[in-house]
Amino acid sequence: MKQTPAYDAIQRQMLPGVITLEGFLGTDTRHLIDIINADDATVRQMETTHAKIAARMQYFRDAGLPGLGEFIAIEPHFDVRVDSVRGKLPSPFGGPGMYEKVNTTVINKELEKQIVFTDLHIHFIRDHGFYQGKGSPYRLEPNDLVAILEVV
Numbered sequence: 001m002k003q004t005p006a007y008d009a010i011q012r013q014m015l016p017g018v019i020t021l022e023g024f025l026g027t028d029t030r031h032l033i034d035i036i037n038a039d040d041a042t043v044r045q046m047e048t049t050h051a052k053i054a055a056r057m058q059y060f061r062d063a064g065l066p067g068l069g070e071f072i073a074i075e076p077h078f079d080v081r082v083d084s085v086r087g088k089l090p091s092p093f094g095g096p097g098m099y100e101k102v103n104t105t106v107i108n109k110e111l112e113k114q115i116v117f118t119d120l121h122i123h124f125i126r127d128h129g130f131y132q133g134k135g136s137p138y139r140l141e142p143n144d145l146v147a148i149l150e151v152v
Contacts, residue, residue, distance in 0.1 A: 014133075054125045054126030057104070061082060067081065088100055
């Protein structure tokens with residue numbers, strides 16, 4: 001798949017200072033479509049899908065919401081905390097809505113690893129297969145998500 005003018009416009013929205021201070025691309029100089037295609041290949045190699053990864057993220061976000069601001073235990077060996085920050089963000093991909101600034105922290109106690117993601121991350125992955133560019137402070141590695149969240 002080639003970078004289209006629509007993807008060029010989306011990529012401009014992802015630059016630092018447009019929607020967020022840091023932007024979504026980090027130090028990655030590749031075209032947006034190349035970033036997405038590379039992560040898609042990684043996900044396919046792991047024999048899973050973006051939809052399954054995003055569904056697992058959504059599961060932990062929803063499971064942790066009742067403990068807003070506090071860690072709660074989720075069986076069999078997870079601790080989850082959901083924090084809400086005031087405000088909303090639009091998606092650089094466009095679309096009908098804004099995304100709450102909600103951070104979800106998942107600790108896999110068996111692996112002794114944790115991962116933090118936002119509602120916008122869930123949208124990016126579920127709807128666009130986008131994990132952010134290399135060097136982005138908020139990039140999520142597909143391998144880490146699959147391992148820590150135990151995506152099956």
